[in-house]
């Protein structure tokens with residue numbers, strides 16, 4: 449994932465969500481449009497209703513004819529939760545002892561039960577309970593919208609609400625890249 453992205457992700461257990469159902473919903477609300485590769489789509493016709501770009505109206509290309517930097521939306525089918533993070537993601541703090549968790553990417557990558565043990569105090573914490581400061585996420589279901597630079601855009605409340613209600617889960621977002 450080399451290009452910076454706005455990534456929506458399920459922040460709670462989401463094994464019950466079928467990848468195909470997530471794709472169907474995103475198509476029906478027209479966040480995603482035409483498929484361009486496996487699990488990758490052009491922006492749909494209501495993209496700007498669901499994603500709010502901030503600041504001075506930037507010139508966001510949605511159509512490939514507008515240039516190679518057009519928006520692509522990737523919704524991978526993952527067998528289990530994975531860590532997505534950029535190089536600038538800071539080490540999260542252990543909720544128990546407030547120390548930075550060293551080698552956190554390794555610990556999260558190796559977790560079998562969605563929890564990691566703090567190397568300092570040995571208290572186990574669910575990865576989704578760590579504050580990753582919107583620079584990383586650990587999830588089985590992600591919606592990766594790129595290129596979007598950090599804090600350039602946020603998902604509209606309506607989009608998060610629709611996802612949460614449809615799938616009875618809690619979506620959040622981060623800037624990965």
Ligand SMILES: [Zn+2]
Nearest residue numbers: 542545566569
């Ligand atoms: Zn600790």
